[in-house]
Amino acid sequence: MSESILDFQLEQAIGLNVNRTAFLMTDEIARRFAANGYPLAAQDFGILFRLMKQGAMTQVEIAALTMRDKTTITRRIDGLVKKGLVERNPCQEDRRCFRVGLTETGHLALTVMIPLVRDFQQEVLSEIPDEDKAITIKTLKQISDKLISIR
Secondary structure, X not given: OOOOHXXXXXXXXXXXXXXXXXXXXXXXXXXXXXXXXXXXXXXXXXXXXXXXXXXXXXXXXXXXXXXXXXXXXXXXXXXXXHOOOEEEEEOOOOOOOEEEEEOHHHHHHHHHHHHHHHHHHHHHHOOOOHXXXXXXXXXXXXXXXXXXXXX
16 A cells, blocks of 8 residues: 655655755854864865875766766866866876876865864764764665666
């Protein structure tokens, strides 16, 4: 027997709650970045952090890692180049592509931004037991894996 559409509770939908939480978190961390001299979005931080951890990458590789389309990544990287945080260098193996890497200014920005992110996460999650956080992360990864598998 199918449930009535009137029984559906949008407030109980995981997607709605994940999206709302993600919006609130990314908006707040962007505010904190700006207050510390780095007017960047959370997406920009994600790109910078991955470049720090993995080294220079092509825009296609960055798009795949961040699960964003190439146009969005190009715009984000253009902004990061203008701010002097990353640089594009031609790929040695293929002159049609560029490798994006952190500049010294980008490395310096991360020395400010990483502690801000760490402190922010601690502040937001401090009252949630470690077990609950682990279950939440595990559940979200399972949902993510399922969505990737049905693409």
